[in-house]
Amino acid sequence: MLRINKKVEYALMALKFMSDEKTQGELASAREVCDKFHTPFDTTAKVMQAMNNSGILQSVKGIKGGYILARDLNTLTYMELARILEKKMGESLCRGSEGNCELLKDCNIAAPIERLNITLNQYLDQLSIKQLFDMAFNATPYQKQTSFHV
Secondary structure, three states: OOOOOHHHHHHHHHHHHHHHHOOOOOOEOHHHHHHHHOOOHHHHHHHHHHHHHOOOEEEEOOOOOEEEEOOOOOOOEHHHHHHHHOOOOOOOOOEEOOEEOOOHHHOOOHHHHHHHHHHHHHHHHHOEHHHHHHHHHOOOHHHHHHOOOO
16 A cells, blocks of 8 residues: 655645635645645645745745645656655565565565556656646546546
8 A cells, every 4th residue: 555644645635725826826735735634734834835945836925925836746746746846756565675585585475566666757757737636636536536547
């Protein structure tokens, strides 16, 4: 099961909100995102600042300041966003930053799990945020269940 950390979730929520509910050039503040989705302010603000620092958002300073989308969501991939926000990337269940799994030497599924990890990472490296949103919100129920093709 693919696990998405909270920072990526908050970023996706903010990006979806900004792309759907804000007109081009209309500002969104971290407070507005927090109030709409009941997310913690500190984490949401840090996520939006990280997206600003990486060029996904552009900040406007001042009392009525906030953020605007600075990047087309067709050009931002899921993995790019995740790499900006997550500390541990590219780890598999078998090999991680804290060393190899203790069962790796005798494991009979290490190779298929490693291949699955590579395949998923390749897919997520090509999946744009716009495609992700379209796939989830514009598909029929059947398409939602069968939309993953590698």
